[in-house]
Amino acid sequence: PAARQPGGSQDPVVAAVVVAAGKGLRVGGDLPKQYRRVGGRAVLTRTLAALAGSDRIARIQPVIASDAQDFYRECLADLDPAHREKLAEPVPGGATRQQSVAAGLEGLARSGHPDLVLIHDAARPFVDDALIARAVSAGAEHGAAVPGVAVSDTIKLVEEIAPGIGRVHETPAREKLRAVQTPQSFRFGPLLDAHRKAVAEGRDGFTDDGALAEWAGLPVVVFEGDARNRKITQAADLIDADRAFSGRAFSE
Ligand code: CTP
Ligand code: MG
Numbered sequence: 001p002a003a004r005q006p007g008g009s010q011d012p013v014v015a016a017v018v019v020a021a022g023k024g025l026r027v028g029g030d031l032p033k034q035y036r037r038v039g040g041r042a043v044l045t046r047t048l049a050a051l052a053g054s055d056r057i058a059r060i061q062p063v064i065a066s067d068a069q070d071f072y073r074e075c076l077a078d079l080d081p082a083h084r085e086k087l088a089e090p091v092p093g094g095a096t097r098q099q100s101v102a103a104g105l106e107g108l109a110r111s112g113h114p115d116l117v118l119i120h121d122a123a124r125p126f127v128d129d130a131l132i133a134r135a136v137s138a139g140a141e142h143g144a145a146v147p148g149v150a151v152s153d154t155i156k157l158v159e160e161i162a163p164g165i166g167r168v169h170e171t172p173a174r175e176k177l178r179a180v181q182t183p184q185s186f187r188f189g190p191l192l193d194a195h196r197k198a199v200a201e202g203r204d205g206f207t208d209d210g211a212l213a214e215w216a217g218l219p220v221v222v223f224e225g226d227a228r229n230r231k232i233t234q235a236a237d238l239i240d241a242d243r244a245f246s247g248r249a250f251s252e
Helices: 043-052 066-077 097-110 129-142 188-200 209-215 235-245
Strands: 014-020 057-064 116-121 144-150 157-162 165-170 178-180 184-187 221-224
Touching: 014 043, 014 097, 043 057, 043 066, 043 116, 043 129, 043 235, 057 066, 057 097, 097 116, 097 188, 116 129, 116 188, 129 144, 129 184, 129 221, 144 209, 184 188, 184 209, 188 209
Parallel strands: 014 057, 014 116, 144 221
Antiparallel strands: 116 184, 144 178, 144 184, 157 165
């Protein structure tokens, strides 16, 4: 079970679920993107190091594909021993991101309920302490909180009427839109209940936990994200990340 952190009984016990069970189809290549190296270390190693390096996070539950055990062990070998201590045994992911998050939450439920859980994409290695701190405080205060950044493009709501052609239904006011990232921060019990309700009702395919929480009736707030906290999604993102991490010390 996660130990209560120093700093007084007010501090919530915070755990993180890192979802790393995707196939990385859009990046392509033989090795899933979370196991590719950027600046000499695997993306997943960097993500785990960033979270474990935060003294606000007591425990981390990795979620990996069952056929990726060997790749995962290689990531562990590259981690600082003090960081490794925070890692729970990985649990196997599911066919969708939502199923992988649920598997991680059930893993944490078995090893003692934290007060707060951060759900984070393995594919976002740029997460830093300042963003983690904002996630923890917004989640503790509001119960369900997701990081968002203002969008610079105008966004259209469309319906596809032919391949590559979408009929425009609506243009939402840009200043009201936020592009949402991870880490997303929730009180543990309500998020676990929301995921269990989705399983019970056969709802799958929520692409983020904010949307699942909304569906379950939890009020969700958006806090200030970080434009640098990009998700590695396309091959070019991997090249950019490699450049950004090269020449930068591992601990930074
Ligand atoms: N993820 C997961 N289990 C899944 C699908 C996704 O754990 N069944 C994780 C990915 O490993 C990633 C995060 O969710 O860290 C965000 O998903 P995404 O960027 O879509 O990654 P992939 O699904 O791996 O990539 P793609 O959609 O291009 O195949
Ligand atoms: Mg995906």
